[in-house]
Amino acid sequence: MIQAKNKMGLIFFPAYDWAIEDTHPEREERLLYTQDQLREEGVFDIEGVLEFKPDVATELDVMRTHFCFPDVASVTTESHMISAGGAIRAARLVLDGEVKKSFALVRPPGHHAMKAVHGNRGFCNINNEAIMIEYMRDNYGIKRVAIVDTDCHHGDGTQDIYWNDPNVLFISIHQDGRTLYPGSGHTTEAGGPNARGRTINIPLPPGTSDDGFLYAIDHMVLPILKDFGPEIVVNSAGQDNHYSDPITNMNFTAQGYAILNDRLSPDIAVLEGGYSIQGALPYVNLGIVLAMAGVDYSGVREPNFDEIADEIRQERNITAYIERLTEVVLGNYFKPAEGRELLYPGDYVTRKKNIYYDTDGIQESQVESLMRCNDCGGLLVLESVSSVNPLCLGIEIPVGACPNCRDEGLKYFERARKQKKYAVIHFINRVNKEYVRV
Amino acid sequence: MYIGLDVGGTHTDAVLLDRGGVVSTCKTDTEHSNLLGSIDRALREVTRGIDLGSIVSVNLSTTLSTNAIVEGNVEPVGLLVSSGPGIDPENFRAGRHFYLLEGSIDHRGSVVRDIDEKALAAAAEGCRKKGVKVFAAVTKFSTRNPDQELSMAGAVSGFSDFTTLGHRLSGQLSFPRRVASAYFNSAVWRTFSDFAGAVQKSVAAMGIGAPLNILKADGGTMPLSRAADYPVESILSGPAASIMGIVSLCHVTEDSIILDIGGTTTDIAIFASGAPLIEREGITMGGFPTLVRSLKTRSIGIGGDSVVAVKKGKVSVGPERRGPSMADGGKQPTLIDALNVRGIISYGNGARSVQGMTALASKHDMTPEELSSTAIECALNAIKNTVEEMIYEINEKPVYTIHELLEGKRIVPEKLYVMGGPAAAFVELLSDRFKIEVTVPKNFEVANAIGAGLARNTMEAELFADTSRGVLSVPNIQVSERIDARYTVERAEADAVRYLAAYMKTIGAAVDEGGIDVVESSAFNMVQGWHTAGRDIRVKCQIRPGVIMDLY
Incomplete structure (x- = not known):
């Protein structure tokens, strides 16, 4: 039997009985093929990979984090409470020492949900990661947390919630907001006056592939994380940077996602977006699970990878652009712009x-x-x-x-x-x- | 009348049953070098003086396949495997003739890469030269598309005595389990079919014309004709025999705990609303998870002959057995001796029990009574902890819908049934500990043979339909049909039941459509470019484990 180097908890909750609408990307079927792939690969039989049920988040868990108008019940459904509860369970598993790492494969996502909530934006109502982090801070005395959001869309909700928080570092790597919803996430957005440099945006040009993403991890994210020294690193694990995603324009691969997770080594990952449910999610999720568990992931590849390998190679001008971006991003963290002194x-x-x-x-x-x-x-x-x-x-x-x-x-x-x-x-x-x- | 035979590691138990209950029983030692002889003896004994024509069925539970695997007494298997991208298939290597072939099928069942025909031919030729006679062909996602397994089998058909096809074992997903199950199936095939053939001949020679069934780990049976092709399904059927015995002997209706306390181990099973629970994925054999369906049981090293020891002032019971209790002439005190000392039982040579416990206790500054009580406590704690772990696991079982998560039923045991040699001694101790009603079923000494004798045929099948591709398949029973775009989940449910019933008929099993339950059913809209492209329909149906008649 295969042995996981890191004992790992999976909270797999596909909510097979819930959708935003019939043909909406956020629908019942979204994690079906991921489950097929994980089961067929025998992931749940890997020694040290354990499956857990999600918690159900309480109204209090939401009220600790959000201003819900008019109230929590009006802007959430059971599915939102379970999705947030899945993230909470992931955190509990790690903090209680039951596992070394955990991954909440839950839906619906949450990273577009802001501090104030009136309804659903970007498929999100409440912010799963933020609810989880505030739960950890209240119940486990955790003080410093870093969130690395690898969803293709800017994590504007999470940014909004932590804009003024000097103890939560939010780093978002995403497709440049000039070319994709929600349109934000520029390098000029770098945190509120009491938390300058605690919001870090890394907007990447359309067409960025494994090289570009991993360059950003190695040269931007990891040095910043090292300096910040968080107790917990959370990955907002969106999977829509994948080359086959229908609503984005990036060229990231399953193998790239696995390497990213290996290098980032988050304590907790929480699923966000990703709507190439047949061509990407089964392989990306497999890669992330194996990488987090410390199991060899070198064989993880999309079935059509060989045919598409040339097409998704990163262009030289993109590489140059990302290299130039490094100085700006590192500057935002290490030498935050003036402002608070005024x-x-x-x-x-x-x-x-x-x-x-x-x-x-x-x-x-x-x-x-x-x-x-x-x-x-x-x-x-x-x-x-x-x-x-x-x-x-x-x-x-x-x-x-x-x-x-x-x-x-x-x-x-x-x-x-x-x-x-x-x-x-x-x-x-x-x-x-x-x-x-x- | 029905005959149940349980050929266990130590004893062979046989029982003859009719509407009125147990007609006759027989317990004889199992001769490992001559299993057929043991069976023959037991059969003659229980059928003495009865009309052999009135026998309806002979059901056999045997450890033959299990032992063959555990002892490595298996035939070399040419294991032909293709996996495509994913976890390194080298992890699932088994035996010395493992051939990894290029080829790949995705989760929809689409062929991504063809089988490397050259390499396949070379593998086949290599096996032929080495004199390999049995094979197993397994690909990833073969339950969605069996073509590549079939072409692998085709490559060896000229000289293979037997080839296991992975997709025929189960519709369930799990490539590693499929590899292990297919390997085991081929590895024990010859041993098992030779044995089964001999048993059938010997039964017929005795004048019994009734069909022969083989017990499976899921508490059901399969006709001999199927068992000959799927011998792996006969592994680890021992605990299932006893559990099905309880189902027949006791009117279990609520959530319950079943304990079978033997000499070396205690087997534990959990019932939900009176029905035994089935393992979610399949049983694990020699460290290898398989696709073999099984009742949910756990075995711990606590039994009547478990050694009582004291290490660094800490009293322990088991998991080792080093011979019988002192009361039975053994050399070291066991749990039985502890029960004797406390006066809970009065078994064998009581004086020797006292002598043994006193000697051990005095070495550790204890009275024999103290030591015995602590040992009994220790055994009860081990049992209680394991039961609680099992129930926790069952109640924490992951679910995938909001409805199940919020409305899901939780198991809360209300009754405990205990059987096995020292069962009676444990009634009060257990009811004290678990705070629930404890029952010792009558005839529990042969509950295993009764369970085997009355277990009915079981089988499961998973239907998978994809209306966008217009295909339907039930891999393990070889159904593959075209469907139209309007195919619905309701039709799929009816079809699944119909196909399974038809299959049961072909293998000579006594089942009608009414005995088949749909246990899982789902339909997902597949959307491409914001339009519904078709439906992904999945239906799982089964014949639940159960008994032909109740004896309570």
Whole structure:
């Protein structure tokens, strides 16, 4: 029998009875062929590869992370709670020492879900990785986490949630936003004033293949991770960079995904997008599982790889472009742009955002105000109005908040309650683990 | 009347049954060098003085294939394998004639690369020269497309006495299990079919005209005609025999625990709502996971003859057996002796039990009573822990739909059935420990033979249909049909049952369509470019393990 070098937990939950719509890419069938491939390869018989059921995330798990308007139940279904619960289970397995690494092969995905949630955008309602990370921080005292998002689409939801968090490093490698949904993820987006350099975007040109992705891992991601020194590395394992993906333009392969995971060596991986469900997912998932488990993956290859190998070779100008990108990306982390010095602690910095929920057709307008703080992530206040909800408010006293931000947050909440200006107020107090909706 | 025969490692048990219950029984030692002789003796004994014409069936549980594999007493197999990309197939090498051939089939059953005909011919020729007579042909995803296995078999057909085709063993996916199962099947084929042939002759010579069935690990039987081609399915049928005995002897209706406490081991099984649970993937034989369907059982090294020892002040029981208990004339105290000392049983030479326990206890500053109690505790704990692990595993079994995850049934045992030599001694101890009702079935001494005798034919089949390609197949029973684009899951369910019933008829099994259950059924829309291109339909049906009649 084959032995895994790393004892590994798989949370395989294909939700065979759930779809966004009949012919939507996010439908029942999505992980069917992956399961066929994993079973036929005998992955579940590898000694040290264990399969587990997902947890079901609770309302509290969601409220700890998101401002859901009007409430959690209105913007989620059972499938979302199980998908997020799958990620939580993956984290528990690793932190309880039951396994060395874990992979939550769950759907629906979550990385386009932002701090405030009014509905579904980019096939996502709630952010599985963020819910998992906040669960770890509340229940296991984990402080520093790095997320490496390898989905082809910019992980704009995860970026939004951790924009102001100095203790969570978010790195997204994706197809350049000028050529693909959601259009963001440029190198100029590098974190809020209290967390400069903690958001790192690596936009790659269409046509990038294994060479380019692995170059980005070796020369950008790994040096940054080494310096940041996270306790846990999470891979948002989207699989739509694959050359056969129907809605993207990249040339990554199953073998490339396996090598990436081998080098990145994440503690936890959580499935994100990837809609080439017959031509890519079975092989990419096999590669990721084997690489994480420390089992030889050199034989993993798409059946049609030989025919397409020449077609997907990376062009020289792309290679040159990615090499040039390195300096910018490393600079964003190691020498973050000026900005915070211009503000005094206690000042509010505001961002105005208009967000379109493509799946549900919802339009949202937000004003996010963050209190400048030298001692913590800073008090966050978020006013939001959308085509489905009147003006709502979210207030968050962040993890490890300083006394000043905490007091300010409590006062803000009291004032807002008296004003009767908001249809719903969500109050998150991470210091007291208090999560309130009024 | 029905005859059940269980040729075990130590004893051969035979039982003759009719509507009224057990008519006669026989227990004789198993002669390993002359299994046929043991069977003959037992058969003559139980049928003495009865009308042989009234015998309906003779069911046999035998360790022959198991022992052949465990002892390495197997025939060289020409193992022809093709895997295509994926995990290195070298990991699944078995035997000395392993040929890895180019060729590849994907998960839809499409041929990606043809079999390397030259290499295949060379492999066949190599085997022929070395005098290899039996073969196994296995490719990845052969359950979706058996063509490459068939062409491999074709290459050796001129000189092969027997070739196992991987896809015929099961519709289930798992290339490594398929390789191991096919290899074992061919490796024991000759031994088993020679033996089966001899048994059939000997039964006929005795004047018994009833059909002969072979017991399988899933608690069901297969007609001899099928067993001759699928001998691997006869492995590890021993525990299943006893479990089916319980099904017949006791009216089990709730979630239950079944313990069979023997001399060396305790076999544990779990029932859900009165039905024995089946292993999800297949049984593991000699460290190799296989596709052989099996009841969910676990065996631990705790039995009446398990040695009681003290190491660094810690009392242990088993897993070794070093001869019988002292009460039975052995040299080291065992669990039986501990039970004797505590007065829970009064077995054999009690004085020797006391003597043995006292000697061991005094070396470790204990009274013999203390030592005995601790030893009994220790045995009970081992059993309880294993039972709890099994139930945890069953309840944590992964599921793949939201409905099952949220509504899934959990096993909570309400009753415990215990059989085996020391069973009666354990009733109070077990009910104390498990806090549930404990029952010792009557006739449990021959529950194994009763189970074998009354087990009915079982079989399973998986139908796979792809309406975009217009094909339907049930690989293990050789069904392959064209279907139209409107083919539905309802039709697939009816077809699966019909095909299986027809197959059972051809192998001479007594089953009608009513006895076949659809256990899994799904239909997925396959979408290409935002349009539904067809449906992927999968139906799994089975004849559940069960008994021909109840004896309670």
